Amino acid sequence: MCKSSNTMNKKEEKTLTPKKSVWIRAVTANSEWPDKEEFLDVIYWARQAIGILLGIIWGLLPLKGFLGLVLFAVINAGAVYLYSSNFQNVDEDEFGGAWELTKEGFMTSFAGFLVTWIIIYSGLYYEIDRVAS
Amino acid sequence: MWADTLLIVFISICTALLGEGLTWLMVYRTEKYQKLKAEVEKQSKKLEKRKETHGDSLDKQHKKKIEREEERLKNNNRDLSFVKMKSMFAIGFAFTALLSMFNSIFDGRVVARLPFLPLTWIQGLSHRNLPGEDYYDCSFIFLYILCTMSIRQNIQKLLGFAPSRAASKQGNSLFGPTPGQFK
Numbered sequence: 001m002c003k004s005s006n007t008m009n010k011k012e013e014k015t016l017t018p019k020k021s022v023w024i025r026a027v028t029a030n031s032e033w034p035d036k037e038e039f040l041d042v043i044y045w046a047r048q049a050i051g052i053l054l055g056i057i058w059g060l061l062p063l064k065g066f067l068g069l070v071l072f073a074v075i076n077a078g079a080v081y082l083y084s085s086n087f088q089n090v091d092e093d094e095f096g097g098a099w100e101l102t103k104e105g106f107m108t109s110f111a112g113f114l115v116t117w118i119i120i121y122s123g124l125y126y127e128i129d130r131v132a133s
Numbered sequence: 134m135w136a137d138t139l140l141i142v143f144i145s146i147c148t149a150l151l152g153e154g155l156t157w158l159m160v161y162r163t164e165k166y167q168k169l170k171a172e173v174e175k176q177s178k179k180l181e182k183r184k185e186t187h188g189d190s191l192d193k194q195h196k197k198k199i200e201r202e203e204e205r206l207k208n209n210n211r212d213l214s215f216v217k218m219k220s221m222f223a224i225g226f227a228f229t230a231l232l233s234m235f236n237s238i239f240d241g242r243v244v245a246r247l248p249f250l251p252l253t254w255i256q257g258l259s260h261r262n263l264p265g266e267d268y269y270d271c272s273f274i275f276l277y278i279l280c281t282m283s284i285r286q287n288i289q290k291l292l293g294f295a296p297s298r299a300a301s302k303q304g305n306s307l308f309g310p311t312p313g314q315f316k
Contacts, residue, residue: 107282
C-alpha cells in the first residue's frame with residue numbers, strides 16, 4: 001500500500017515538475033515552451049512593458065524627433081529578437097518565422113510608447129518648447 | 134497639460150471598458166457566440182496542425198480534406214462575424230455620439246505637445262480643429278486614438294475577449310485579424 005502510494009507520488013511529481021510557471025520560464029534561459037501561445041503572450045506583454053518604459057525614458061530625457069521613433073523601433077525589435085533567439089533559443093520557424101515574432105504586439109506597444117512619450121514630454125517641457133519654437 | 138492628457142487616458146480607459154462591457158452583454162455571454170467561438174478555435178488549431186503535417190504532400194485526398202475543413206471554418210467565421218455585427222453597430226453609434234461630445238468639449242484646445250513632427254498625412258488628425266500653424270501641437274482626437282489603440286487591445290487581451298492567434302491566423306473574419314488570447 002505504502003509502496004504504491006510512493007510510486008504514485010513520484011509519478012505525480014514527474015508530471016508536475018516540467019510545468020513551471022510562465023513567469024519563471026520567461027526569465028530562465030532556454031526554457032521549454034510546449035504551448036506556442038504562452039511564449040507569444042510573453043513576447044506580447046514584454047513588448048508592452050518595453051514600450052511604456054521607453055516612452056517614460058524618452059519623455060524624461062527628453063528625446064525628440066524622428067530619432068526617438070527610429071530608436072524605439074530598433075530597440076523594441078532588437079530586444080525581442082535577442083530574447084527569443086539568444087536567450088530562449090527558440091526555433092523561429094515553429095512560430096511562423098522571425099517576422100511573426102517581430103510583429104507580435106508591435107503596433108499596440110508602439111501606441112503605448114507614443115502615449116507615454118507624449119504625455120510625459122508635454123507635462124514637463126510644454127512651456128519651454130512652445131516658447132523656443 | 135497633465136490634467137488634459139491624463140483625463141484623455143482616463144476617458145479612453147472608460148470607453149474601452151464600456152465597449153467591452155456592452156459587447157459582453159450583447160455578444161460574449163450568449164450561448165451561440167461561445168459555441169461558435171469554441172468551434173472556430175478548435176477547427177483553426179486542427180487545420181493548422183493538419184497543414185503542418187501534410188503541408189508539402191501532394192496527396193490529393195489530404196488536399197481535399199484540408200480544403201473541406203477550410204470551407205467549414207470560413208462558414209463558421211462568417212457566422213461568428215454576423216453574431217458580432219449587430220452589437221458592433223449599436224456600439225459604433227453610441228461611440229460616435231460620445232466622441233462628438235468629447236470633440237466639442239476639447240474643440241480648439243491644444244491638449245499636448247508632440248516631441249516629433251508628424252507626417253503630413255497625419256497632421257490633419259494631430260492638428261484637427263487647432264488654431265495656428267504649429268504642427269507640434271496635438272489635438273484631442275489624435276491622443277485619444279493612440280490611447281484607444283493601446284488600451285483597448287490590452288484590456289481585450291487581459292479579459293480574454295480577443296480571438297486566439299490560430300483563429301485570426303486563419304483569418305476570414307469580417308473584422309480582420311486581432312492578436313491572441315491571454316490565458
